[in-house]
Amino acid sequence: GESVGLHLPTLSVQEGDNSIINCAYSNSASDYFIWYKQESGKGPQFIIDIRSNMDKRQGQRVTVLLNKTVKHLSLQIAATQPGDSAVYFCAENSRSNFGNEKLTFGTGTRLTIIP
């Protein structure tokens, strides 16, 4: 779902530790999911994606897990670095009532890496 108000969930992690960011999505018909990283003053940047026929996908230092039963996504970042500090959004890709593919963003999480 989408966040309301100005207060993003926050997560602080010691540099070098692993972090897990969670996201609940709303549409059971969504078939494709993306994690984005957004740094201050920049647009969302693609990190990793996963299709609904998978439950896990790994990239470089990142892993996405998908649990369709409870409509839940998680992003795991291994060995966090200062450059990982940003706001992270999950987004679900689904077909709208107009027939077009549509991205719906979920609640963002502000990740802060503590040196």
Add this chain to the structure above:
Amino acid sequence: EAGVAQSPRYKIIEKRQSVAFWCNPISGHATLYWYQQILGQGPKLLIQFQNNGVVDDSQLPKDRFSAERLKGVDSTLKIQPAKLEDSAVYLCASSLAPGGDIYGYTFGSGTRLTVV
């Protein structure tokens, strides 16, 4: 390849004034999106173009917002008259074709609008 270009980067206007934002998508990208991102929230789709035609504008406040994509390349988003609640970052994104799961989405850096 060059990314999605947006201008201006920042704009401050008084309420009831008008403002326009410009987006130049990645060359060859047929699908263009405008998103509104209010502080502390995820981006929300305002309008989607396929070439120069509107595919989805269901979330666009049409009494004050308008958008066009002449010749299927650059796009302009306009607000007239602006309200305080329009303060947000306006993001443009593009995709090679409809179907972000195949072609992906690329976002610009956005225009930060402050209405005072």
